[in-house]
Amino acid sequence: MLEGSATLRFLGWAAYSPSSKIRARVWSFDETDVIDGAFIATRVAESAARRRSLAARTDACRLVFSESDGLPGVIADRYGPFVVLELTSVGADRWRGELTAAFAALDGVAGVFERSDVEVRDRESLERRTGLLHGEDPPEHVEITEDGLRYAVDLRAGHKTGFYLDQRESRLALARLVDGRRVLNVFAFTGAFGVVASSHGATEVTQVDSSAPALALAARNLEINGCAPSAMTVADAFSELRRLRAAGQRFDLIVLDPPKLAHHTKGLDRATRAYKDANLVAAQLLNPGGVLVTFSCSGLVSEDLFQKVVAGAMLDARRDARIVGRLHQASDHPVHLAVPETAYLKGLVCELS
Ligand code: SAH
Numbered sequence: 001m002l003e004g005s006a007t008l009r010f011l012g013w014a015a016y017s018p019s020s021k022i023r024a025r026v027w028s029f030d031e032t033d034v035i036d037g038a039f040i041a042t043r044v045a046e047s048a049a050r051r052r053s054l055a056a057r058t059d060a061c062r063l064v065f066s067e068s069d070g071l072p073g074v075i076a077d078r079y080g081p082f083v084v085l086e087l088t089s090v091g092a093d094r095w096r097g098e099l100t101a102a103f104a105a106l107d108g109v110a111g112v113f114e115r116s117d118v119e120v121r122d123r124e125s126l127e128r129r130t131g132l133l134h135g136e137d138p139p140e141h142v143e144i145t146e147d148g149l150r151y152a153v154d155l156r157a158g159h160k161t162g163f164y165l166d167q168r169e170s171r172l173a174l175a176r177l178v179d180g181r182r183v184l185n186v187f188a189f190t191g192a193f194g195v196v197a198s199s200h201g202a203t204e205v206t207q208v209d210s211s212a213p214a215l216a217l218a219a220r221n222l223e224i225n226g227c228a229p230s231a232m233t234v235a236d237a238f239s240e241l242r243r244l245r246a247a248g249q250r251f252d253l254i255v256l257d258p259p260k261l262a263h264h265t266k267g268l269d270r271a272t273r274a275y276k277d278a279n280l281v282a283a284q285l286l287n288p289g290g291v292l293v294t295f296s297c298s299g300l301v302s303e304d305l306f307q308k309v310v311a312g313a314m315l316d317a318r319r320d321a322r323i324v325g326r327l328h329q330a331s332d333h334p335v336h337l338a339v340p341e342t343a344y345l346k347g348l349v350c351e352l353s
Contacts, residue, residue, distance in 0.1 A: 015072065015091020019125040025072035025091055037098040043070050044102035051332050060144035060153070062165050062332040063103070067339045076103060077161040079153050081110035082138045084161035088120045100133040111136035115161050130156070141217070143224070147172060149195055150224050152217060159189060159214075159259075166345050167257070168330040170293070171196045173349065174255065177291055178202040181252035184244075184285065186237050186278070191218025191230070193255045198227035205230035206251075208240050238274070241281040253291045254282045262298035271298060272309050279313035283321070283352065292321070292350045299344035306346055314350070325349030 010031045014024035027035055047069040054061045063083065064076040073089025076099075083103040087093045093116075103112050112134040121128055141152040146168060155162035174193055179201035185194045188207035191214075198205050207230050209215050215232045222229060233240055237258070256278055262271035279294055286292060296306045307323070314321045327347030329335075335343040 015089065015094065017090040017124055020089070020123055022089075025067070025089055027070065027072060027091070037101065040071070040095055040098045041102040041105065044076075044099070045106070047071070048106055054332060058144065058146040058168070060146060060151075060163065060165060061168075062330075063106075065333050065342070068334045068336040068342045071099075074099060075161070077155075077163075077165060078109075079138075079142045079144050079155055079162065081108055081136070082142055082155060083109055083112045084155050085112055085114050085116070085133065086118060086161060087114070087116045087126075088118060088124070090124050090126065093124075093126055096133070104134045109135070111138055113138055113155060115155070141220075147175075149199060151190070151192060151195065151221055152224060153190075154213075154217060157213075158217075164189065164192065164257075166297075166329040166333045167192065167295075168332075170295070170327045170347055173325060173327060174293060175200040177293070177349070178253060181291075182250075182287075184208070184251040184254045184282075185230075186241065186255060186282070187257045187259065188218055188232075189214045189257075191215070191221050193257070194218055194230055195221050195225050195227060197253075197255075198222055198230060199225055202253075206233070207231070208233045208235060208237050210234065210236055238278060238281075241278060241285065245281055245284055249285065250287045251285055251290065252287050253293065254286060256282050256292065256294040257297075258295070260298050261296070262300040265300060268300055271301065272305070275301070275306070275309045276313045276316075279310050280317045283314055283317035283319045286319070286352050288353065290352045291324075292352065293327075293347065294350065295327070295345065295347040297345045299341055301346075303346045307348065310348055310350065314352075320353040321350045323348050324351045 012026040013028045014026045016024050047064045051061050060079045063078050064071050064074050073092030075086040077084045100112050114133050117128040117130050144151050153162040174196050178197040182204045183197040183202040185207045188209045194205050194207045212234045261274050262268050329345035
């Protein structure tokens with residue numbers, strides 16, 4: 001403390017994380033707030049209320065998106081009657097009981113299941129945990145509906161909390177692009193984009209992912225929507241794209257939705273090379289007039305940088321292309337204006353000459 005001149009001034013109420021690089025996460029800037037069960041119940045109820053209009057389209061959405069909803073380290077996704085909770089910071093972990101009670105109190109919630117099995121917990125010196133926190137145990141697959149299509153979700157073991165809710169608007173956009181086209185869905189996971197393509201008039205759908213269980217669920221998702229089975233390949237996408245190119249395969253629309261490739265600034269160069277590589281080979285696989293729907297969910301890769309990477313890929317592929325659409329994380333994953341890091345998902349719809 002500076003001798004004499006120091007004045008103690010309230011800045012905010014923050015949760016302290018002793019072993020994290022992010023030492024304190026602010027829960028409130030209001031000195032009169034008391035962080036307790038009632039505070040948490042209010043934040044949870046308000047966040048859920050902000051998503052109410054989504055109910056007309058779907059029974060699955062993100063209820064709480066961490067800092068964006070004033071609950072740092074708390075992720076909560078709703079799948080029908082189940083809430084999946086992911087706690088990623090010491091502060092969030094400390095309030096597990098109160099958070100569980102708050103989600104259990106929401107209308108129609110039958111069970112709260114924890115999926116705090118993420119790598120970021122290691123950096124907070126927290127153990128990974130999964131298991132039932134309240135009420136009914138979820139079945140092996142929970143079926144959700146979104147924009148008239150059905151998806152089986154493995155919320156116990158699937159990536160994230162089981163489904164890429166953040167891609168809702170991209171699925172809607174894709175529905176308008178696929179009619180009459182031969183579609184390749186790369187990094188397909190449980191085939192949500194494949195279901196959209198198949199049920200909106202794609203002539204043929206091929207899906208690629210490195211996970212066999214994910215593609216098994218993708219097959220089931222086609223089936224429950226009354227779609228024809230698609231070709232499925234369990235493979236490394238980067239090699240598979242090259243194999244398809246060598247085999248002379250061509251497509252009219254390709255979706256490229258890789259996992260987060262940039263985890264820290266040090267790995268940014270490598271990640272941008274990987275993005276460029278996949279986009280370059282995809283461009284070469286497209287017929288004239290083809291469409292590339294390409295994503296990056298790495299927060300470290302800005303929209304501007306991503307556009308440059310895709311532009312570079314097109315140049316090297318010698319393909320002339322224009323952006324005809326831009327895609328972002330859905331509205332239940334809001335970007336807090338004071339926390340720009342909450343923006344992470346960006347996509348480009350590119351039309352090739
Ligand atoms: N498009 C999906 C989400 C993709 S998530 C959806 O809308 O639901 C990223 C996917 O990439 C995961 O399913 C993961 O299994 C897969 N994956 C990760 N690395 C891969 C690789 N090298 N080759 C192929 N698939 C990969």
